[in-house]
Amino acid sequence: MSKQSPYVVQPDWLADHLDDPGLSIVDASWYLPAQGRDARAEYDAAHIPGAVFFDQDLVIDPDSSLPHALPSPLVFEQHVSAMGISRDDTIVIYDGPGMFTAPRVWWMFRLMGAETVFVLDGGFDNWKAAGRAITAEPPRIAPTAFVPHYDAARVAMFDEMRAIVDDRSLQIADARAPGRFTGEEAEPRPGMRAGHMPGARNVPVMSLSENGYLKDLDGLRTTLQAAGIDLAKPVVTTCGSGVTAAVITLALESLGTSGHKLYDGSWSEWGSRDDTPVEAGPAGAPNA
Template identity: 35%
Template sequence: MSVIVSEEWLADRLKNQPDQTVVVDTRFQLQDEDAGRKAYLEGHIPQAVYLDLNKDLSGKPAKHGGSHPLPDMDMFTAKIGNIGIDPNKTVVIYDQANDMFAARLWWLLHYVGHDDVHLLDGGFDQWVKAGHPVTTEIPVLEATEFKPTFRENNVADIEDVQEKLADQSATLIDSRSRERYLGRTEPLYRKTGHIPGAKNFFWKNVLDADGKWKTGAELEKNFASLAKDEEIIVSCGSGVSACPNVLALKSAGYENVKLYPGSFSDWISYDENEVETKEE
């Protein structure tokens, strides 16, 4: 079945198979890191547990590695085991709407080998709009042990990016807005522009005019300029908004897709790395 599921599908799942379902709330705001947890405590989908972008889905920033590096994987797999995720559980992740943070958790779970993972189309907003219940009750979770099977070929580091851009053996895409890609604005980092050679595919273009996920055929059209037999490395600012593009590419039939977790924030942490501001 599709990675993207409706609020009706989730409501039916919680009614009929609650013990085999783990729901995760990933709401977050980059400009207010406490906003997501506060929103969760004020009301969330029944049975949902909260995971925080900075505390749970990222490691501590260092000189290199980007502003949202991947979390320590021993800690991450212990955390997802503690909230009840094991190979037999269906995981449904939601954000406020169709935002980037739910896709970040989807990618992490995919990376550690869990496949039965879904995103709630329209997120919390759609759940409420459809009239489904909201609760402030914190669920009592039954911990399990999650044993990862890492998909190492799903991730690229800066050396991979440098090498494959140099010999043109992969295509690098930048998932940020066109304005940031071209260096016309930059709210987060000390340098503007993009990694030389990167092509711009704004992550929000995987959504339709109503903010819902596009169909597989629509996603194929979005990425039509990319060959399906080439390696694609997906970046953004810090490896978060790249994740919706990774999911969208895989949904459109692209198989050789890697995330560059450090992305632009890692690239510019090396003084010798140049940046570009022209269209590529």
């Protein structure tokens, strides 16, 4: 039997450890408009006991016009400290359907120096369906001090991404749906060109999980390799706004790869400019 990612925890484990000291549970749900779900309203109605809500539209760079732009370490510290989360806590992050938006917050915590961070396998929808404990009670929060240790090497910003596309120094893995990647479907955000970055490979976010549960290591390896990703070489991950790209990052780290980055601006930045190269159709020649 293939091993599971070391960065996920199973629902049974979390159910048995809800009262552990030093455990922080984070609801990181966020939805596209087309999904017709309100993450905050759902959290207020029901969440895992003790969970705090991490608003991915609020914990951002307030000076950026891009959606979900990565906050500075100081801004992250302010928000997360108010949630009562310490960098030394065991942090378990979940979203509604599982393996959709929780990995973005998992990546952010690790980027800011937290080491014991996990994603709940299966998400909250499966947690509820199994009849596990839920509550509408707001958690009791004791503000603390989350002191970040920011690792800038894990992030690709625009100028670096432009160089990566030009010199093919890293492989590019795009988590958007196939129709958006090929340009056959319009982007959901207005004013954005369709297609993908030259040399990119398509790894649709849903291809890495089954029913909200992250594939085992053999399944992740097979999926990434089938998409044309060479696991012996570094990768930069991207998507629509930098959120689901983190699911690919989670898969790569689960397999023990190193040297990869996440392009924070993603297609919201690249596709909205008129000075960036864009290709349509399926992936072409291999990148890096």
